[in-house]
Amino acid sequence: MLLVPGDPLEPGRVDARFVAEADAARALGVPVALVDCTAHEHPEDMVAGVPAGDDAVYRGWPMTVGEYTAFAKVLDARRVTLRTSPDDYRLAQDPARWPAALRAVVQESAPGPTVRTWWIGGRCLQLPAGLDLVEIEPVITDLALPFVSADLVRRTDGSCRIAALTDGQVSEWPPSQDPADLMAGLF
Structure with missing residues (x-):
């Protein structure tokens, strides 16, 4: 699954910067889910639109190591595994x-x-x-x-x-x- 930022002004739509990547993933049959990158302080809200139980790659805006770790933790609770672990992201x-x-x-x-x-x-x-x-x-x-x-x-x-x-x-x-x-x- 590809995780991309949602548009902060148009909920439910892919952020304009990542539309082409989301379209390319869909053309390959890869599911695409939106992440609310404005909700860093509430990681559960960031991933509310992510379906459970899949391997995922995030393509989006940079996060601090702490934000990424919290992001990975709430995804893990949904049985979504980021291909890049928090330790790998930190490195x-x-x-x-x-x-x-x-x-x-x-x-x-x-x-x-x-x-x-x-x-x-x-x-x-x-x-x-x-x-x-x-x-x-x-x-x-x-x-x-x-x-x-x-x-x-x-x-x-x-x-x-x-x-x-x-x-x-x-x-x-x-x-x-x-x-x-x-x-x-x-x-």
Whole structure:
């Protein structure tokens, strides 16, 4: 199941930012449920429209680790299991918890253009043309996170470095790319 934010001004509708992803999921036969992202202080209200008993991927607005943990807990009470656990979300969002091997390929200041890559189960969803991921792939794979995005930058010596890494559930999918590609990779 795909969980997406509802429109705060039009209850029952998908937030405009996530309509294309919800449509792409439905086209694959994936159920879509709305989450009330305005109800962070009342997690039970956030998930009132989520049917019970399914594996789920959230695609929506960022949450703090505490908010995400509460969100996962109320979903768990409905027998809905987020593919990204609260511990995995915390790891993806907190560079201080990253292993030394990942920190070694993170470029502290990222001069030049970055390229966003999407990693599902440790594999790059779409290999960017002209980028060599030989140093990056094993490090992201070793994180064992279900879904992350990594913004990459090419150094002057030609090697790639990570400019940013975050949980894929809350990373913006580029409007220039087909959301069906993301949904096919996730489901």
